[in-house]
Amino acid sequence: xxxxxxxxxxxxxxxxxxxxxxxxxxxxxxxxxxxxxxxxxxxxxxxxxxxxxxxxxxxxxxxxxxxxxxxxxxxxxxxxxxxxxxxxxxxxxxxxxxxxxxxxxxxxxxxxxxxxxxxxxxxxxxxxxxxxxxxxxxxxxxxxxxxxxxxxxxxxxxxxxxxxxxxxxxxxxxxxxxxxxxxxxxxxxxxxxxxxxxxxxxxxxxxxxxxxxxxxxxxxxxxxxxxxxxxxxxxxxxxxxxxxxxxxxxxxxxxxxxxxxxxxxxxxxxxxxxxxxxxxxxxxxxxxxxxxxxxxxxxxxxxxxxxxxxxxxxxxxxxxxxxxxxxxxxxxxxxxxxxxxxxxxxxxxxxxxxxxxxxxxxxxxxxxxxxxxxxxxxxxxxxxxxxxxxxxxxxxxxxxxxxxxxxxxxxxxxxxxxxxxxxxx
Ligand code: AMP
Ligand code: MG
Numbered sequence: 490x491x492x493x494x495x496x497x498x499x500x501x502x503x504x505x506x507x508x509x510x511x512x513x514x515x516x517x518x519x520x521x522x523x524x525x526x527x528x529x530x531x532x533x534x535x536x537x538x539x540x541x542x543x544x545x546x547x548x549x550x551x552x553x554x555x556x557x558x559x560x561x562x563x564x565x566x567x568x569x570x571x572x573x574x575x576x577x578x579x580x581x582x583x584x585x586x587x588x589x590x591x592x593x594x595x596x597x598x599x600x601x602x603x604x605x606x607x608x609x610x611x612x613x614x615x616x617x618x619x620x621x622x623x624x625x626x627x628x629x630x631x632x633x634x635x636x637x638x639x640x641x642x643x644x645x646x647x648x649x650x651x652x653x654x655x656x657x658x659x660x661x662x663x664x665x666x667x668x669x670x671x672x673x674x675x676x677x678x679x680x681x682x683x684x685x686x687x688x689x690x691x692x693x694x695x696x697x698x699x700x701x702x703x704x705x706x707x708x709x710x711x712x713x714x715x716x717x718x719x720x721x722x723x724x725x726x727x728x729x730x731x732x733x734x735x736x737x738x739x740x741x742x743x744x745x746x747x748x749x750x751x752x753x754x755x756x757x758x759x760x761x762x763x764x765x766x767x768x769x770x771x772x773x774x775x776x777x778x779x780x781x782x783x784x785x786x787x788x789x790x791x792x793x794x795x796x797x798x799x800x801x802x803x804x805x806x807x808x809x810x811x812x813x814x815x816x817x818x819x820x821x822x823x824x825x826x827x828x829x830x831x832x833x834x835x836x837x838x839x840x841x842x843x844x845x846x847x848x849x850x851x852x853x854x855x856x857x858x859x860x861x862x863x864x865x866x867x868x869x870x871x872x873x874x875x876x877x878x879x880x881x882x883x884x885x886x887x888x889x890x891x892x893x894x895x896x897x898x899x900x901x902x903x904x905x906x907x908x909x910x911x912x913x914x
Contacts, residue, residue, distance in 0.1 A: 519790065550678065555649065562608050580635060684825050685727065709731050808856075839888075853892040888907040
């Protein structure tokens with residue numbers, strides 16, 4: 490816990506934090522508040538590197554050997570003893586040996602040795618001439634210019650030096666890391682265990698797939714969007730289904746979820762009216778903050794703790810669920826997973842292809858389509874339908890147009906910030 494502020498104190502006395510405004514909290518402030526109450530995971534496990542992609546390194550990796558572990562040839566050609574050549578020529582040497590990668594020298598390394606890429610440079614030789622720069626006649630090579638010392642030689646430790654810290658903990662393992670670990674002879678590493686995320690949908694009107702829809706009912710789409718979002722983050726997921734708007738059942742499910750997971754996410758039930766009973770339940774079994782966020786879509790948001798478990802209550806409208814996940818939950822999950830630093834979602838400048846209507850005072854995440862013209866300039870057009878219930882807009886769009894809090898109406902050709910969906914997770 491940072492700033493020595495406890496969640497319970499903050500709930501009891503909002504004046505403890507000057508910028509804590511329960512009526513309308515900015516996206517950035519809400520994120521900063523949430524960050525104060527996140528306890529990153531500390532349990533570690535050992536895994537084979539072939540299973541390590543996307544996992545978070547829990548201990549630094551220190552090289553115990555040099556890569557490469559010997560000076561070797563960068564080319565197929567001839568390793569030569571430069572000291573035998575005068576500056577003005579003739580440039581002529583006898584081939585006295587042969588050396589292939591992984592093999593021992595045949596002959597000796599007196600003047601010049603036929604050498605293959607990756608083979609150790611025999612001691613006494615100090616340059617490699619590529620084979621296409623020499624003429625070979627009866628065991629003697631001639632070439633036109635004097636090579637530079639160390640030319641085409643890869644030196645011991647030039648990739649990694651023994652003792653070097655290769656990665657600090659907190660690194661999310663990328664494909665190149667798997668190869669790098671292997672080049673160091675490392676076959677297993679210590680990583681944080683995967684974050685466990687439990688989630689459920691709330692609402693008497695929400696129906697599971699496979700059941701008929703009665704009037705006023707909708708199929709549960711949020712749980713499936715969440716499954717997709719969470720799978721991309723490579724967390725362990727616990728799908729707890731749909732829970733009716735029933736205090737007792739919600740309370741029991743939250744308790745159960747908080748015992749098995751590091752984070753519980755619910756969708757629905759945090760809008761005005763409904764929020765009251767969620768607040769009551771959470772107050773009873775944990776601590777809770779409710780915010781009206783100055784953002785669109787996704788105005789209501791709840792964050793809290795049930796024991797050690799973190800709780801996010803996302804709004805039920807399908808686009809709001811996804812937007813609040815991207816803006817708040819993604820960063821929280823990465824932090825809890827032990828990743829450092831947390832990669833920011835990149836913002837790209839794009840030129841508006843049509844006007845946008847907006848009132849200042851809230852951040853908007855409009856769905857848009859961008860393209861890059863042949864000069865490489867990003868251009869973006871907002872989708873016509875921007876309703877928070879229109880999930881199709883997430884599928885038709887390829888980016889968010891991020892309209893900052895103080896932005897008002899925008900004319901065509903204004904520069905705006907966009908977040909590419911491809912870069913979101
Ligand atoms: P709520 O946040 O519970 O007030 O819900 C806001 C709107 O989102 C309502 O129209 C709900 O029917 C809808 N909704 C809530 N949860 C889901 C869900 N899991 N799948 C699809 N729509 C939902
Ligand atoms: Mg509801």
